[in-house]
Amino acid sequence: MKSLRIILLSIFMFGYQLASAxxxxxxxxxxxxxxxxxxxxxxxxxxxxxxxxxxxxxxxxxxxxxxxxxxxxxxxxxxxxxxxxxxxxxxxxxxxxxxxxxxxxVLALQEVTIPGNVNKFSRKESVYVARLPLKNLENPQVYSSIPKELFQEQMATDLGSIAKNVPGAGIPMIANQGRVTFRSRGFDTEPNARNGVAGAAFASIDPANIERVEVIKGPSTTLFGTSIASSYGGLYNRVTKKPYNGFGGELSYFAGSWDFNRIAVDVNTPVNADKTALFRLNAATSFEKTFQDQGFTNSLSIAPSFSYQITDKLSLLLDVEFGQAKGTSVVRFNPYISPTVASEKSIKELGFPYNKTFIGNDLPYQTQMMNIFAQANYKMSADWTSQTIISRARSSINGYITALRGTAETKISPQIITGSTAFIATNIQQNFIGDFKIANLRNRLVVGLDYYNNSNDFDRVTVNFPAVDFTNTPVSYRVSRFKVDSLTSKGALRRESNGDNTYSAYFSDVINITERLLAMVSLRMNHFENKGVYNITTGETSGGLTAAGKQNGPYKQTSLSQKFGMVYEVSKDHVSLFGNYMGGFFNKSGVTASGAAVKPEQANQLEFGVKGDVFDHKLVGTISYYDIKVKDVLRNDPDNLDNYQIQDGTQLSRGVEVELTANPFAGFNMVAGYAYNDSKLTKSSPSTNGLRPGLSGPPHSFNFWMSYRVPQGELKGLGIGFGGNAGSSAYHTNTTTTKIIIPAYTMLDASIFYDQPKYRVGFKVDNLTSEKAWSVRLTPQAPARFIGNVTLKF
Incomplete structure (x- = not known):
């Protein structure tokens, strides 16, 4: 009877559900x-x-x-x-x-992915570059966008490998904590922006959670300020992966030369039944030795993100990056510069060993990074949206940082910095974004307020070792932890903290004068407050002047920067002509011999060119010419050389950039870029006046990558790729008496892969010919490197 009751109840419930349906x-x-x-x-x-x-x-x-x-x-x-x-x-x-x-x-103020584009290397649309939903052809500024489709195909596992696809980026400069710096239009540029706001990281950045890298060219202070390390050449913006409505992910394993091992995971899932709350986790861990006699890196990255559509008008995004690493410093060689004897030599001619570090593996550094990003979007009306952003970034460095200082033509003195350093940055933004009409003219406007706080702490000791001949070094020579620790008490101590606050207000308006003619007008007011340098040992905040006339005490500066641009679409949605005039600045400290405080250094850029998106997106490209003039550069006062500076230095940077992505036929995709840069110090000290600055990179550089994937048939998904980078000779040091030349280089890469809906396998060789090449800091680059990959998709 009990079984019968259960059967009857089940039949009743089924019938009820059927009737309800x-x-x-x-x-x-x-x-x-x-x-x-x-x-x-x-x-x-x-x-x-x-x-x-x-x-x-x-x-x-x-x-x-x-x-x-x-x-x-x-x-x-x-x-x-x-x-x-x-x-x-x-x-x-x-x-x-x-x-x-x-x-x-086409664009929204939240992250948008436009799938299905046959030109898979072209993902130009962005909501970050102009801080507005503005298409590439409508934007009077030049920018590059490196999508994950490109760097995943290249099996790139670090930011330096990703940036090889940016015209003019050159060989990345790796700092001692794994930080990476690129060239842009002759200036240093670091990847310290994340999702359009400050995301500084004084450590290595794992690309496990990166959707794409955007490189905004030229002075960009008007919309982004100086807090995120934008340079006169531009800024690098890391766009992170966002949660999506569905379950899926990938698990990847990489293995390669010099004991390289890497595991990466990407998992996404809805959290609630309505699928309005979404969660995504990206994580990776890597280990690798260097190709040199000593050196290693071991890292871990965890990057969760959460989005919640709270109401139909309000959405929230929370994005966290956590990373830690342990490793040894890369080689950083600073050659000897004779004050009296003129010389001109290539780094090859100096005879510095390519495969030797001089430093032991028992002198590692340890870094930890935590970046937190929160964004709330609220749709106030059909025309206006409020965007509130809070970003906090913290990096810490502990352990040993190394450099090799030249003391004679063939001698070096190893320099070791030991101790701890901490950097904390907080950025709060409030933006109001509108899309409305005035007198029948469409306006897309962003008005914003920005607060940025920076705080740094240093507790370090610098130790200098006796000089050694690097061309004939004893086999047993090695700087070890025992030797460093025994000399620490005799080293130079730096125990201090410093910080600053920046308050900014800005606006940018894009006006459709006609359907094809657009004008951009932007302005930023920036108020900077430097808190001075606090000596932890003495308990005093320093003021007055250093030996070079610089001011360490608190000071304040207010600056304005502008951005004007015009776009005319010769062919609507296909070809546009553009031009811009925009400015940037950097706050500088110090006083002149007359006692007057210095003012911010300024730069202005004039740029024009053409953008195209033709043949149903199969050919997308930009050709541009730029002219950057830097003024108010500080230099030593020739009449008061030991005590003061004057602010009349100038610098020019001019050039041409070309970038193309193409899909000429099914299965074949390519990206190519060329950059020419002519930089010159036009008013500086007599030893450098009229010369190209050292560390400004090659005047000519070229990059390309092409791949073919079988689009159909039994071999569908099988593909090959080939590409490379080339640069003309450059200078590490360039004065009237001393020139240290970095040779020209050509580095080629190749890959083969098989990509299926459920898995992907690949094999790649970087630097096929084992070309010997150096970064601007004279760090030797690795010879041929082999790497294999297996990815499971679910």
Whole structure:
């Protein structure tokens, strides 16, 4: 009887559910871009039930078990006008409610991925470059975008390898803590922006959570300030991976030369039933020895991210980066410069050993990085959106940092810095973004307030070792921890802290004068407050002057920077002509011999060129010419050489950049770039006046990567890739008496891979010919490196 009751109850429940299903209905639909491609993560709300969901990667959504009647589906995408669709639900039926965006609303203020583009290396659309939903052809500024499709195919596992695809980036300069610096238009540029705001990291940055790298060219202070280490050449912005509506991920393993081992994981999942709360985790761990006689790196990166569509108008994104590493410093060689004897030699002619470090593996550094990023988007109205961002970045360095100082033509003195350093940066932004019309002219406007706080602590001792001949060094010679620790008490002690605050207000307006003619007007006011240098040992904040006339005490500076641009689309959505005039600045400390405080250093850029996106996105490119003039550069006062500086130095940087991505036929994709840079110190000390600055990189550089993947048939997914980088000779040191030349180089790479829906395997060789090459800091580059990869997709 008990079994019978259970059977009857089951039949009753099934019948009830069947009757309920027949008595109710549902609503389904798809949200797509103007070209028909699906739009993921759009907010869809059913007003009568206050139910909200997000579209999946196919742009689809659904609401089920709805009572028959009339409903309103509201589709909200931040940065675009909301769309209300009236729908009638009938019992036992599913009503359809699709929505397709217009051309004017291709971008939103949250992360947008445009899938299906056959030119997979071209992902130019960005909401960060202009801080507005602005298409590449509408933007009067030049920028490069390196998507994950490109650097994943290249099996790039570090930022230096990714940046090889940027015209003019050159060989990356690796600092002692794994930090990486690139060249841009003749100036140092670091990847210290993350999702458009400060994300400074004085340590190595693992690319496990990077969706793409955006390289914004030219002085960019007007929209981004100086807090995120933008240079006059531009800035590098790391766009991180965002959660999406669906379950999926990858597990990857890499192995290669010099005991290289790496495991990376990417897992994404919805958190709640409505799929409005999403979670994604990216993590990686790596170990590698160097090709030299000593040296290693061991790292761990964990990067969770969480997004929540709280209401149809309010969304939240939380993004965290945690990384730690232990390793030895790369070779940093500073050759001897004779004050009296003129010389001109290549680094090859100096005879410095290519495979030797002189430093033992028992002198490692340890770094830890924690970056927290939170963003709230609130749709205030159909035309206005509020964007609130809080970013906090912390980096710490402990252990040993090394350098090799030249004391004679063939002698070096190893220099060891031991101790701890900590950097903390806090950035708070409030932006209001509008898209509206005035006198029938479309305006896209961002108005923002920005607060940035920087705090640094140093507790370090510097130890200098006796000189040794690097051309005839004893085999047993090695700087060890025992030797360093025994000399630490005799070293130079630095125990201090410093910090600064920056308060900024800015706006940028893009006006459609006609459908094809656009104008950009931007302005930033920046107030900088330096807190001075606090000596922890003495308990005093230093003031007055250093030996070079610089001021260590607190000071304040206020600056203005501008950005003006024009775009004319010769062929709507295909070809545009552009030009810009924009400025940048850096705060400088010190006083002149007259007692007057120095002012911020300034730079202005004039740039023009052409952008194209033709043949159904199969050919995308930019050709530009730029002219950067730097003024108010500090230099030693020739009449007061030991005590003061004067602020009349100038520098020019001019050049041409070309970047192309192409998909000429099915399965074949390529990216190529060329950069020419002519930099010159036009008013400086007599020893450098009129010369190209040292460390400014090669005047000519070229990069390319091409790949072919079988598009169909039994071998579908099988592919090969080939590319490389080349640079003309450059200078480490360039004065009227001493020139240390970095030779020209050509480094070629090749790969083969097999990519399937559930897995991917690949093999690559970097630097096929084992070309000997050096960074601007004279760090030798690795010879041929072999790497294999297996990735499982789920």
């Amino acid at each position: 027949q008595a109710t209905g549902g609503i389904s639909g798809k949200v797509s871009l103007f070209d028909g491609q699906p739009y993921a993560s759009a907010s869809v709300t059913l007003l009568e039930t206050i139910k909200t969901t997000l579209t999946d990667e196919q742009g689809r959504y659904s609401f089920q078990t709805l009572n028959p009647g009339n409903y309103t589906v509201r589709i909200q995408i931040l940065g675009t006008a909301q769309k209300d669709i009236s729908v009638q639900v009938l019992a036992g039926q599913t009503a359809m409610a699709d929505y397709q965006l217009t051309k004017e609303n």
